[in-house]
Amino acid sequence: MKPTVHDIARSAGVSLATVDRVLNGRPGVRSVTREKVEQAIVALGYVRDLAAANLAKGRTYSFCFVLPANDNSFMIRLREEVEDAIRRSAPERARIEIVEVPAFDAAALVTALDAIRDQGADGVALVAVDAPEVRAAVERLTQAGIAVVTLVSDLGASSRDHYAGIDNSAAGRTAANLMGRFLSKVDGRVAILAGSMLVRDHRERLEGFLSVLGEEFPRVAILPVIEARDDPALVETMVREALRRHPDIAGIYSLGAGNRGLIRVLKEKGTASRPVVIAHELTASTREALQGDLIDAVLNQDPGHEVRSAIRVLKAKADGLPVLAAQERIRIDIFLKDNLP
Amino acid sequence: MKPTVHDIARSAGVSLATVDRVLNGRPGVRSVTREKVEQAIVALGYVRDLAAANLAKGRTYSFCFVLPANDNSFMIRLREEVEDAIRRSAPERARIEIVEVPAFDAAALVTALDAIRDQGADGVALVAVDAPEVRAAVERLTQAGIAVVTLVSDLGASSRDHYAGIDNSAAGRTAANLMGRFLSKVDGRVAILAGSMLVRDHRERLEGFLSVLGEEFPRVAILPVIEARDDPALVETMVREALRRHPDIAGIYSLGAGNRGLIRVLKEKGTASRPVVIAHELTASTREALQGDLIDAVLNQDPGHEVRSAIRVLKAKADGLPVLAAQERIRIDIFLKDNLP
DNA sequence: CAAATTCTGAGGTACGTAAATCAAAAATCG
DNA sequence: CGATTTTTGATTTACGTACCTCAGAATTTG
Numbered sequence: 001m002k003p004t005v006h007d008i009a010r011s012a013g014v015s016l017a018t019v020d021r022v023l024n025g026r027p028g029v030r031s032v033t034r035e036k037v038e039q040a041i042v043a044l045g046y047v048r049d050l051a052a053a054n055l056a057k058g059r060t061y062s063f064c065f066v067l068p069a070n071d072n073s074f075m076i077r078l079r080e081e082v083e084d085a086i087r088r089s090a091p092e093r094a095r096i097e098i099v100e101v102p103a104f105d106a107a108a109l110v111t112a113l114d115a116i117r118d119q120g121a122d123g124v125a126l127v128a129v130d131a132p133e134v135r136a137a138v139e140r141l142t143q144a145g146i147a148v149v150t151l152v153s154d155l156g157a158s159s160r161d162h163y164a165g166i167d168n169s170a171a172g173r174t175a176a177n178l179m180g181r182f183l184s185k186v187d188g189r190v191a192i193l194a195g196s197m198l199v200r201d202h203r204e205r206l207e208g209f210l211s212v213l214g215e216e217f218p219r220v221a222i223l224p225v226i227e228a229r230d231d232p233a234l235v236e237t238m239v240r241e242a243l244r245r246h247p248d249i250a251g252i253y254s255l256g257a258g259n260r261g262l263i264r265v266l267k268e269k270g271t272a273s274r275p276v277v278i279a280h281e282l283t284a285s286t287r288e289a290l291q292g293d294l295i296d297a298v299l300n301q302d303p304g305h306e307v308r309s310a311i312r313v314l315k316a317k318a319d320g321l322p323v324l325a326a327q328e329r330i331r332i333d334i335f336l337k338d339n340l341p
Numbered sequence: 342m343k344p345t346v347h348d349i350a351r352s353a354g355v356s357l358a359t360v361d362r363v364l365n366g367r368p369g370v371r372s373v374t375r376e377k378v379e380q381a382i383v384a385l386g387y388v389r390d391l392a393a394a395n396l397a398k399g400r401t402y403s404f405c406f407v408l409p410a411n412d413n414s415f416m417i418r419l420r421e422e423v424e425d426a427i428r429r430s431a432p433e434r435a436r437i438e439i440v441e442v443p444a445f446d447a448a449a450l451v452t453a454l455d456a457i458r459d460q461g462a463d464g465v466a467l468v469a470v471d472a473p474e475v476r477a478a479v480e481r482l483t484q485a486g487i488a489v490v491t492l493v494s495d496l497g498a499s500s501r502d503h504y505a506g507i508d509n510s511a512a513g514r515t516a517a518n519l520m521g522r523f524l525s526k527v528d529g530r531v532a533i534l535a536g537s538m539l540v541r542d543h544r545e546r547l548e549g550f551l552s553v554l555g556e557e558f559p560r561v562a563i564l565p566v567i568e569a570r571d572d573p574a575l576v577e578t579m580v581r582e583a584l585r586r587h588p589d590i591a592g593i594y595s596l597g598a599g600n601r602g603l604i605r606v607l608k609e610k611g612t613a614s615r616p617v618v619i620a621h622e623l624t625a626s627t628r629e630a631l632q633g634d635l636i637d638a639v640l641n642q643d644p645g646h647e648v649r650s651a652i653r654v655l656k657a658k659a660d661g662l663p664v665l666a667a668q669e670r671i672r673i674d675i676f677l678k679d680n681l682p
Numbered sequence: 683c684a685a686a687t688t689c690t691g692a693g694g695t696a697c698g699t700a701a702a703t704c705a706a707a708a709a710t711c712g
Numbered sequence: 713c714g715a716t717t718t719t720t721g722a723t724t725t726a727c728g729t730a731c732c733t734c735a736g737a738a739t740t741t742g
Contacts, residue, residue: 002431004728015691020730028689030739047432051392052728055697088665090343091388173679181637185526212679296522304667324429326645329682334675338514338553341670345698356721361700369719371709393698396727688739695732701725708719 003044012040023048050319054093061094063314064116065151065307066126068103072230072257073283074303075103078127078152081307094315104198106131113137116146123147123314125164125307128155130200135159147317149310152301153201161317164310164330166301168201171332172208172255175278178297178334179209179251180217182276188250189221191242191275195230195256205255205280223249228258235261243269254279259286266294282335290337300333344385353381364389391660395434402435404655405457406492406648407467409444413571413598414624415644416444419468419493422648435656445539447472454478457487464488464655466505466648469496471541476500488658490651493642494542502658505651507642507673509542513549513596515673516619519638520550520592521558523617529591530562532583532616536571536597546596546621564590569599576602584610595620600627607635623676631678641674 009019021029022037065082086096101108106129128150135158141148142159154163194202228235235258252275259279266274271293282300289295309328316323350360362370363378406423427437442449447470469491476499482489483500495504535543569576576599593616600620607615612634623641630636650669657664
């Protein structure tokens with residue numbers, strides 16, 4: 001039923017060897033003959049059996065995940081998901097490696113990327129640090145024919161093939177929408193808690209949040225951004241200090257990590273008198289806080305989906321296949337305590 | 342590197358034929374020998390190369406999607422997604438067929454399922470009608486070794502292998518949570534708009550909605566459920582009538598389909614004086630309504646994900662492989678106008 | 683027109699597994 | 713013990729593709 005190379009050969013009136021030369025772009029075929037073959041391929045609707053081809057080639061995909069050596073819950077989860085994928089990669093003829101680099105260190109990232117390029121690979125997934133030298137290193141990778149996917153945090157206007165992560169600007173806007181509505185008729189100001197403005201995803205969330213709050217809920221006043229470096233202890237002291245100095249804080253948007261510190265403070269205040277809180281990333285602590293009515297909503301990106309999507313995309317790119325955009329869109333999960341998975 | 346059947350044979354000190362007999366459960370192997378082989382398999386960490394095996398067997402998966410002949414936007418999308426999958430199924434050695442049955446007709450569904458069982462297939466995905474005779478027909482399918490996945494609407498306590506759809510009770514609870522918060526400090530009652538209480542997913546959404554609203558927002562009063570059979574025209578007249586009779590309606594939860602009718606009425610009322618509205622399923626009309634500030638939130642299940650997940654699960658079941666629960670969980674998307682895809 | 687070059691065909695081997703045959707070995711039975 | 717049955721081994725073919733070699737045909741070049 002499904003046509004094979006033999007059918008193409010017969011239909012085009014050429015030998016198997018010639019079909020093979022055409023299919024694999026090998027030299028030594030006159031353009032007249034090449035066209036005959038190509039027409040037969042189209043006419044019969046031939047599609048190469050990738051499984052058989054990979055078997056014959058003995059192909060194994062070699063992918064590399066470059067992850068920051070962060071130890072917040074999210075990055076730990078992300079690493080675990082990659083490790084899970086590695087466990088499952090045996091029957092998929094894929095060899096996946098993890099390379100750890102210091103967090104937020106563009107130079108180290110560049111070194112790692114160049115090393116991968118030198119030793120060769122089919123694809124690389126990286127949590128990008130948004131810097132020109134990283135852009136250049138990614139450019140070198142794609143020039144070398146290596147597929148590149150950014151993970152969680154994107155690299156603006158670069159030659160990466162794909163971004164496996166959420167639209168952080170939309171996440172910020174969504175948070176603002178929820179905050180505005182949850183605060184309806186409540187007076188008071190909103191505090192914003194970020195990790196660092198040096199990271200692209202945090203910047204984008206902030207921007208989105210501010211724009212929607214400004215446009216649609218102009219009544220709500222905003223305090224200066226608190227940068228707590230995603231560190232739970234620092235978050236705790238800074239939030240406590242902020243609440244002390246501004247007793248009129250009615251809402252907190254925590255767009256980074258380190259929420260354990262925030263939750264400790266909220267626990268002290270108690271469910272009744274705490275402000276409206278919207279945070280990011282569903283972890284053990286934010287989940288518990290949601291269930292315990294200490295947080296109102298959590299925006300989440302699913303690291304498992306991101307990792308699996310990145311692998312699918314890398315494989316597709318390595319095979320020269322198109323990616324299913326709809327399938328690979330990473331969604332912003334909104335969790336209230338009623339739809340926790 | 343990766344061990345093959347040859348390695349197993351050598352390591353166990355038996356012939357290739359014996360390894361094959363053990364691997365494929367063929368008779369004619371003494372239990373002592375069988376154990377030797379099995380030990381070698383474990384020791385070497387052998388995993389059968391599925392691609393090579395399928396190639397050798399000339400295996401093609403044969404799946405069947407039994408879909409209701411509904412013509413609401415959601416079912417049309419669902420069918421389109423299956424058709425897309427069919428288009429992509431050629432290189433995946435899968436033959437996917439669509440069988441249409443009258444909507445909400447248990448008898449017709451049973452007939453279709455039995456026909457599939459008779460002509461044979463590897464797996465079936467169906468939008469279940471929740472009835473005992475359907476349960477029995479599904480039982481017959483699984484007895485015949487055919488994998489069964491319910492799609493969108495589940496079949497309670499049946500022998501289906503998997504359910505590819507959202508947790509409708511959680512969806513209802515989430516809607517209630519949002520409704521309660523969006524209504525904070527507003528007086529008035531909430532109207533509920535359903536398709537039919539004969540469908541399991543609608544019942545579950547309603548239950549979830551009522552329970553959370555009752556428990557957490559006892560202040561909010563609820564009007565009797567309006568059943569409008571998912572028909573836009575009927576929805577329109579019934580909503581108009583309800584708003585006329587109850588001018589104090591402050592919120593509408595539309596848990597079924599036919600939202601075009603609802604939106605027409607909302608458009609008349611205008612953005613300013615309309616009630617809070619939460620609806621299900623992102624379609625062209627609900628999307629437009631979200632953007633035009635006629636609806637506040639849309640809960641959505643992604644039919645594309647559901648179809649692809651169903652196919653992955655059917656394939657895994659056919660191969661006797663485990664499914665990745667985390668990957669196959671269908672999520673409840675919450676769309677505000679700020680995170681529309 | 684012959685020589686050099688470029689195409690093309692025929693055939694084989696390989697990938698890892700499935701499935702079959704047939705002979706030989708081992709176990710079991712009476 | 714021999715006869716019978718059960719196990720096992722050796723070997724082969726096949727799946728669809730890749731990749732290789734070598735000979736021969738067709739074409740171009742001098």
